[in-house]
Amino acid sequence: MTTMETTPQGSASGSSFYAAMRILPQEQRDAMFLIYSFCRQVDDIADSDGPRPERLAAIDEWRRDIDALYAGTPPARVASYVPFVKRFDLRRDDFIAIIDGMAMDIPADIRAPDAKTLDLYCDRVASAVGRLSVRVFGLGEEDGLLLAHHLGRALQLTNILRDIDEDAGLGRLYLPRESLNAAGITSSDPATVVSDPRLPQVCDDILKQAISHFVTSDKIMARNSRRIVRAPKIMSKYYHAILNKLVERGFALPRHPVKLSKAAKIFILIRYAFI
Known part of the structure; x- marks a missing residue:
């Protein structure tokens, strides 16, 4: 994974997220950048190199602030959330789930979690973000929750595959214990x-899961208004393209970093932004 004092738009401007959200109407765009800012601030705490007790205390302060927000007494740093929470019916439990997900890396770095723990992690750090987002996009309740579940996991599993070496450098290993054992790997040391x-055998298992989630999320988006799902579709296409590049590169050593070119991002944006 990864405090911002800049505007949400400014801090996101170099990301795929920024390009996808810029196509939204103003009120939705502002809500999405607020969600992005919240995630970044909490994520920065989890990813900092400060003492673990201090990071846990900082995370707990965010929990208290979100609780106060929903109790009607928001502290200054979440006061701007109020109109968006009301307008889009954003749920407290989803904000708290994101905090809890980021906090999973703080007491000790995650290393080879069991599959159930990994799925919980993906739900908290990705699908919970999706559950907030689909309310902003305007999806119906049932398909909104389904899309958040599947697309969130597809994106997060892609992140895990893309960032294997970077995460190992931080002492983290998100590959599940069951997949490692099936490949005959007994160590949980990232390096x-x-x-x-x-x-590569371990990564192939995660790859299949990610593809399955992408396929299901595509089906959900296909049965909804194209204008409502433009932003999540662009994010899906960005990450699916990254996944395809990972497949082309493979997971055997040596592994060069994988990212989309600016031209590839522009092509996806043009193709799906104006439908």
Whole structure:
């Protein structure tokens, strides 16, 4: 994973998220940048190199602030959330889930979690963001929750595959214990695992899960108004393109970093922004 004093738009301007959200009407765009800013601020606490007790205290302060927001007494840093919470019926539980997800890396770095824990992590740090987002986009309740579930997991699993080496450098390993065991890898040391020649077998298992979630999320978006799902579709296409590039590169050593070119991002944006 990854405090902002700049505007949400400014801090997001270099990201795929920014391009996808810029196509939204003003009120929706402002709500999405607020959600992005919240996630970044909490994520920055989890990813900082400060003492773990201090990071836990900072995370707990965010929980208290969100509770106060929903109790009607918002502290200054979440006062601007009030109109968006009311306008889009944003749920407290989803904000808290994001905080809880970021906090999972603080007591100790995540290393080879079991599959259930990994799924919980994906739900908190990705699908909970989706649950807030689909309310802003205007999806119906049932399909909104389904899209948040599947697209959130697709994006997060793609992140995990893309960032294997970067995460290992931070002492983290998000690959599930069951997949490692199935490949015959018994170590949970990140540096050891990422240099193991059996790693591609582990990644193939995660790859199949990500593809399945992308397929399901595409089906959900296909049955909804194209204008309502433009932003999540652009995000889906960005990340699916990254996943395809990972497949082309493979997961055996040496692994060069994978990212989309500016031209590829523009092509996706033009193709899906104006439908």
